[in-house]
Amino acid sequence: MQPMQRDLARNRPGDAVRRKIRELQPNALRRVVDRWSRDSEIRGWADGLVGERVTGRRLDRLRRHGWFTLHAVHWASGADIDHLAIGPAGVFTVNSKRHKGKVVWYGDYAITVNGASTRHVAASQAEARRASQALSRHCGFAVPVRPVISVVHAAKVTVKSAPRPVLVLPAGDLKRVLSGLTPTLPHDQVVRIYEVARNPRTWR
Numbered sequence: 001m002q003p004m005q006r007d008l009a010r011n012r013p014g015d016a017v018r019r020k021i022r023e024l025q026p027n028a029l030r031r032v033v034d035r036w037s038r039d040s041e042i043r044g045w046a047d048g049l050v051g052e053r054v055t056g057r058r059l060d061r062l063r064r065h066g067w068f069t070l071h072a073v074h075w076a077s078g079a080d081i082d083h084l085a086i087g088p089a090g091v092f093t094v095n096s097k098r099h100k101g102k103v104v105w106y107g108d109y110a111i112t113v114n115g116a117s118t119r120h121v122a123a124s125q126a127e128a129r130r131a132s133q134a135l136s137r138h139c140g141f142a143v144p145v146r147p148v149i150s151v152v153h154a155a156k157v158t159v160k161s162a163p164r165p166v167l168v169l170p171a172g173d174l175k176r177v178l179s180g181l182t183p184t185l186p187h188d189q190v191v192r193i194y195e196v197a198r199n200p201r202t203w204r
Contacts, residue, residue, distance in 0.1 A: 008074075013055065013056020013082075015071065017048050017052060047098050055150040062087060067190075083150075086190055090144060104151050105158045120149055125147050128145040
């Protein structure tokens with residue numbers, strides 16, 4: 001008999017990044033030094049960890065509004081969904097992007113950071129599609145998933161007013177915007193999706 005699977009609800013924001021940092025540098029003292037080294041790969045991962053922790057704290061505030069949140073949801077491939085928010089307004093994959101002190105602009109189906117193009121939109125859309133397929137298969141009913149990008153510590157975030165395929169928000173606006181969206185799911189479906197999503201088997 002196989003042991004019970006680990007409950008994903010126990011994951012903390014950034015757990016997948018913490019594991020990656022430990023893999024890159026097993027020595028705890030060296031990890032601290034490398035986080036401040038300009039040329040260290042760990043420095044980039046550490047910046048991402050800060051972003052995921054900020055986004056995770058903001059999303060967890062939705063719980064008082066009838067939402068459930070999961071963090072560091074692992075696929076069998078080793079990739080992970082930074083955050084998953086499940087509530088009355090639907091299901092959202094939330095990708096945390098820390099662009100400290102930079103200018104982020106979203107329009108014409110692309111995001112630029114200080115004028116440089118990124119693949120943030122395409123990657124977030126692909127992630128949401130994959131999550132929708134997994135949740136729909138295990139729930140037994142269609143589960144649409146909308147992609148969200150949480151921008152952390154940017155100097156400025158500009159989003160053109162036309163409807164966009166990905167919801168791009170400063171991290172500080174996540175709770176207000178998501179809790180203010182029109183409800184689309186009854187409570188029993190919200191609970192069912194959450195129970196499926198917290199099971200690691202769903203993401204195999």
